[in-house]
Amino acid sequence: MFSFLAGMPLGEYIRRRRLSVAGILLQTEPVKVIDLALQLGYESPEAFSKAFQAMHGVTPSQAKNKNIVLKVLPPMTFQLTIKGGIEMNYRIVEKNAFYIVGFKKRITIQFKGINPHMNSLIQKLTPQIIADLKSLCDMEPKGILSVSANFQERTAEGSELDQYIGVATSKTASNDFDILHVEASTWAVFKVVGTFLDAIQDTWAKIYAEWFPTSGYELTGGPELLWNESPDTSRPDYKSEIWIPVCRMN
Structure with a gap:
């Protein structure tokens, strides 16, 4: 495991660390070569001198002189980063072809915070328009949806996509x-x-970073749907659903 992470065998790392410490002590402390060899675990001063010269290019005695260039291998540290391990609730749904009916605008992707390009779309949703759209909705997911389609680059912030606000329906008239x-x-x-909008954006990131690599599914290239439970987004346990079209990997 150490060799895999460090790129060198454990024994080699220990040897080079000992010789790095030896170089520092020879230049900073009044230490004898024979005592240093024993202190660092070498069987004899000769074995220590040979190993020291192989790494530094000079003998231990020469290392005591000023302006001698020595090599050093700093202590190696490892950090453990744990990703994933957080439950995600999902289900798989089969749907026939349908339509999204509403308003469209070409906008740019923004991963965090409220996207200002959405304002002009949202402002079109007067009470009468909402009622008209909901009267067309005849399938799940019910209600007003945010729909992202025709991505220029799906996972690149600042790239463009078609954003719709509308409803899912079988009607086109x-x-x-x-x-x-x-x-x-x-x-x-x-x-x-969770808290709107953070919980949605965090879940979207986990879908791409954690769910897709282990799920056996891949993207189809179709639109992504976002359903929200109500216009009041102030609740800390606000509920949403993210719908992503997928297919089984070959």
Whole structure:
């Protein structure tokens, strides 16, 4: 394990650390070579001198002189970083083709915080418009959705995508709204509970960084849906769902 992490055998690391310490002591302390050899575990001064010269290019006696260049291997430390291990609630849903009906705008991806480009879309949702859209909704997920589609680069902040605010429906007869056709697909649906908007963005990041690499599924390239339980996002246990179209890996 040490060799894998450090890139050298443990014995080699110990040897080079001892010889690094030896160089420092020879230049800073009035130590005898024979005493230093025994202190560092060498069987004889000759064995110590040979190893010292092989690493530093000079003998221990020469190392005591000023302006002698020596090598040093600093102490090695390891940090343990644990990723994942946090439960994610999801289900797999099969859906026939459907439509997203609502308003569309080309915006840029922003991973943290509220995206200011969404304001003009949200402002179109008057009470009457919301009622009209909800009257068209005849399937899950019910209610007003945020839909991201036609990504320029799905995981690159600042890249562009088509953002829709609308509803999922089987109906297309509407001249007042933008329409996105969504192909039949398998969907991975992730439940999100927590502080809006942080919980949603954290879950989205975990989906790509942790769920996809171990799930056996991959992206289809289709749109991603976000359902929120209500317009009031102030609750600490606010509920949302993220719908992502997926397919089994070959």
